[in-house]
Amino acid sequence: MNDPELHVETQRIDDIMPLLAHIDPRDPLLFVRRGDGIAGIGTALRLTFSGPSRMRDAADAWRRITERATIDDPLRLAGTGLVAFGSFAFSDHSADTSVLVVPRIVIGRRGDVDWITRVDGADFERRDSLGRDFHLVLNEPDFDSAAYAGAVRDAVADIGEGLVSKVVLARPLDAELPEGADLRVIARDLAFGYPDTYTFAVEGLIGSSPETLIRSEGGELTARVLAGSMGRGTDARSDAQAALTLATSQKDLDEHAFALRSLLLSLQTHASGIISAETPFTLKLPNLWHLASDVRGHLADGASSLDLIDSLHPTAAVAGTPTAEALRVIDRLEPFDRGRYAGPVGWVGADGDGEWAIALRCAQVTGRRVRAFAGAGIVAESVPEREVAETTMKFMPVADALG
Numbered sequence: 001m002n003d004p005e006l007h008v009e010t011q012r013i014d015d016i017m018p019l020l021a022h023i024d025p026r027d028p029l030l031f032v033r034r035g036d037g038i039a040g041i042g043t044a045l046r047l048t049f050s051g052p053s054r055m056r057d058a059a060d061a062w063r064r065i066t067e068r069a070t071i072d073d074p075l076r077l078a079g080t081g082l083v084a085f086g087s088f089a090f091s092d093h094s095a096d097t098s099v100l101v102v103p104r105i106v107i108g109r110r111g112d113v114d115w116i117t118r119v120d121g122a123d124f125e126r127r128d129s130l131g132r133d134f135h136l137v138l139n140e141p142d143f144d145s146a147a148y149a150g151a152v153r154d155a156v157a158d159i160g161e162g163l164v165s166k167v168v169l170a171r172p173l174d175a176e177l178p179e180g181a182d183l184r185v186i187a188r189d190l191a192f193g194y195p196d197t198y199t200f201a202v203e204g205l206i207g208s209s210p211e212t213l214i215r216s217e218g219g220e221l222t223a224r225v226l227a228g229s230m231g232r233g234t235d236a237r238s239d240a241q242a243a244l245t246l247a248t249s250q251k252d253l254d255e256h257a258f259a260l261r262s263l264l265l266s267l268q269t270h271a272s273g274i275i276s277a278e279t280p281f282t283l284k285l286p287n288l289w290h291l292a293s294d295v296r297g298h299l300a301d302g303a304s305s306l307d308l309i310d311s312l313h314p315t316a317a318v319a320g321t322p323t324a325e326a327l328r329v330i331d332r333l334e335p336f337d338r339g340r341y342a343g344p345v346g347w348v349g350a351d352g353d354g355e356w357a358i359a360l361r362c363a364q365v366t367g368r369r370v371r372a373f374a375g376a377g378i379v380a381e382s383v384p385e386r387e388v389a390e391t392t393m394k395f396m397p398v399a400d401a402l403g
C-alpha cells in the first residue's frame with residue numbers, strides 16, 4: 001500500500017481547557033506533564049510494528065510519511081504540526097504490537113500557548129463529562145509475590161555466578177474493569193496525583209512515568225535516568241532519613257551506576273558534549289524516592305527521536321547489565337510477556353524531535369482486563385522480600401488510580 005498523504009493544519013486557540021476532557025473515554029491518547037502536553041482524538045493513521053526492528057521500522061515509516069505530508073504550522077513548538085503518539089513493546093519477541101498513531105485531532109498546551117491540529121480537516125467533537133470513579137481490586141496472578149521473591153533469589157544466584165551484574169525483574173497484578181468504564185478517570189487521577197511525571201495513555205497502556213528515556217528538541221537532547229528506590233517516610237524526619245539512606249546505599253548507587261552507564265554508552269553514538277553529574281540526586285515522588293541523573297547532550301548525527309529510542313532501549317533501568325544476558329535472565333525468570341510495559345512511550349514530530357518516557361508505573365487495559373506491572377533492579381546485595389516491598393510501592397500510582 002502507498003503511504004498516505006496527510007494534510008495537517010495547526011492553529012492557536014484561546015484555551016483548550018483541561019486536555020483530558022476531550023479525549024476518548026474508551027481509548028484515550030495522552031502525553032502530559034505539569035499541565036503541558038498533547039492529547040489525541042480519533043485515528044488518521046495507525047502503523048504497527050513488531051520484532052527486533054520495530055523501532056527502526058517505525059523511524060523509516062515515519063520519514064516516508066512526513067516527506068509526503070503537507071504541514072501548515074505557524075507555531076512550530078514541540079508537539080505542534082504533524083505528530084504521532086507511539087508505544088513500543090519491551091521485548092523483541094513480545095506478542096504485543098508496537099504502534100505509531102497519528103490522531104485526527106491533537107490538542108496541545110505548552111506554557112501559555114494552546115493549539116489545535118487537524119489532520120485532513122477533521123472536525124472537533126465535544127465529549128461527555130468524565131464518567132464515574134470505580135474501585136478495583138488488584139489480584140496476584142499465579143506468578144505472585146512469593147514466586148517473585150523466588151525469581152529474585154534465582155537472579156541473585158545468577159549474579160553470584162557472574163552471569164549478569166544487574167537484572168530488572170517485574171511482576172504483574174490483575175483486575176477487571178466495570179462495564180463501560182471511562183478510562184479518562186484513570187488518566188485524570190494519575191495526572192493530578194503525579195503531576196511531575198509523564199502521564200500517558202496509548203492503546204490502553206496508561207500510567208505515570210518519572211523516567212525520560214530521551215527528549216529531542218532543536219538538536220538538544222535530555223534524558224533522566226532513574227534506578228535505586230526507597231519508600232517515602234511517614235513524617236518529615238523519617239522522610240529525610242529515607243532520602244539519606246538511599247543516597248548513601250551502595251546497593252542502590254551500584255544499581256543506578258549500571259543504568260546511567262548503559263544510557264551514556266548508547267547515547268555516545270548520536271550525541272556530542274554529553275554532560276551528567278558524577279553523583280545522582282534524590283528525586284522525590286509522592287510514593288517513592290529515586291536516585292536520578294539528568295543527562296544532556298547535542299544531537300550530532302541528525303537522528304530522529306525514533307532512531308534514538310531504537311539505540312537506547314532497553315537501558316539497564318529496565319533490563320540490566322550486560323543487556324543481552326540480562327534479557328535472557330528476564331526471559332527465563334519472568335513467566336509473562338511484559339507487552340509494552342518498560343518500553344518507550346511518547347510522541348514524535350515531523351522533524352523527528354520528540355519526547356519519550358519509559359512506560360513505567362502503568363497498566364495495560366485490554367477490553368475489561370487490566371494488568372499492572374512493577375519491577376525492581378536486582379544486584380548482588382538484593383534481598384528478595386525488600387524487592388517485593390519495592391514493587392508494591394511502585395504499584396501505588398496505578399493502584400490508587402484504579403481505586
Ligand SMILES: C=C(O[C@H]1C=CC=C(C(=O)O)[C@@H]1O)C(=O)O
Pocket residue numbers: 168170211226227228229290316317318360361373374375376377378394
Ligand atoms: C522497573 C521499574 O523501575 C525502574 C525505574 C526506576 C527505579 C528502579 C529501581 O529502583 O529498581 C527501576 O530500575 C518499575 O517501576 O517497574
